[in-house]
Amino acid sequence: MQPLSDNELDDLLHQWQAPDAPARLQPPRMHRPWWRRTISIPVPVAVLILVFVAYWAIIAHRQPPQTVTLADFQPVKQLQPRIIRSGYEGQ
Amino acid sequence: MTGTEFRSAFHQHKDAIYRFAWRITGSPEIAEDIVQEVFLALLCHPNRFDCLRGELRPFLLGIARNLALKCWRQENRWDVLTDEDYEAPPLDVTRSETVETVGLAVRALPPLQREVLVLAEYEGLSLVEIAQAVEAEVGTVKGRLHRARENLRRMLAPLKPDVVRTSKCNR
Numbered sequence: 001m002q003p004l005s006d007n008e009l010d011d012l013l014h015q016w017q018a019p020d021a022p023a024r025l026q027p028p029r030m031h032r033p034w035w036r037r038t039i040s041i042p043v044p045v046a047v048l049i050l051v052f053v054a055y056w057a058i059i060a061h062r063q064p065p066q067t068v069t070l071a072d073f074q075p076v077k078q079l080q081p082r083i084i085r086s087g088y089e090g091q
Numbered sequence: 092m093t094g095t096e097f098r099s100a101f102h103q104h105k106d107a108i109y110r111f112a113w114r115i116t117g118s119p120e121i122a123e124d125i126v127q128e129v130f131l132a133l134l135c136h137p138n139r140f141d142c143l144r145g146e147l148r149p150f151l152l153g154i155a156r157n158l159a160l161k162c163w164r165q166e167n168r169w170d171v172l173t174d175e176d177y178e179a180p181p182l183d184v185t186r187s188e189t190v191e192t193v194g195l196a197v198r199a200l201p202p203l204q205r206e207v208l209v210l211a212e213y214e215g216l217s218l219v220e221i222a223q224a225v226e227a228e229v230g231t232v233k234g235r236l237h238r239a240r241e242n243l244r245r246m247l248a249p250l251k252p253d254v255v256r257t258s259k260c261n262r
Contacts, residue, residue: 003244021109027101
């Protein structure tokens with residue numbers, strides 16, 4: 001039996017039509033708990049956030065500067081004057 | 092990939108994926124499952140698609156092809172996945188309609204020939220895109236397509252217009 005020519009084969013092949021997807025098919029959704037969800041952020045933004053957090057941590061843990069207030073000035077309880085003379089006066 | 096982009100991709104490509112899976116597997120149920128799994132794969136691993144390497148449709152058809160092949164392997168566990176030695180005999184066309192016969196002939200092809208034929212003839216993919224989808228060299232794809240068409244020429248020879256006319260007259 002003589003095989004089909006190219007055109008005859010193409011004609012036959014195009015008679016076989018496939019149906020489209022049923023209308024009920026909907027895009028799938030991913031049911032993932034919130035603690036397993038991820039977000040993506042650009043690297044420069046991530047670096048800026050890290051720098052900011054590091055700077056904040058350093059500032060927060062630094063000792064506050066020593067300041068002197070009037071409350072620090074207390075009256076002297078026992079006065080013990082000590083007179084220091086220069087060596088010239090005794091001579 | 093944002094949610095809107097994903098939904099747009101779904102509506103744009105779902106019919107092509109479904110048609111491909113339907114033609115390859117012959118089952119509407121499996122074709123539906125394949126569509127769902129293809130888009131679930133895209134949703135879970137959007138970074139696997141690299142737009143620099145090609146279009147989205149061949150990429151998605153490639154996933155569908157792997158899933159269809161997986162189904163085929165489950166059903167034909169002991170069959171060897173080869174296509175080179177297969178020579179199809181002409182089909183018996185006396186008991187079926189032309190369209191059915193074409194479908195039967197395409198589905199009778201070995202899986203590796205069938206997938207390249209469907210992608211080329213029905214989904215209009217280029218040889219490069221088919222090679223990307225089936226993870227093979229362009230030369231290999233060309234060879235499979237040639238063998239698929241040769242087999243179909245022989246299988247569908249009884250549908251040749253003059254043969255059909257003669258057989259109708261003889262009835």
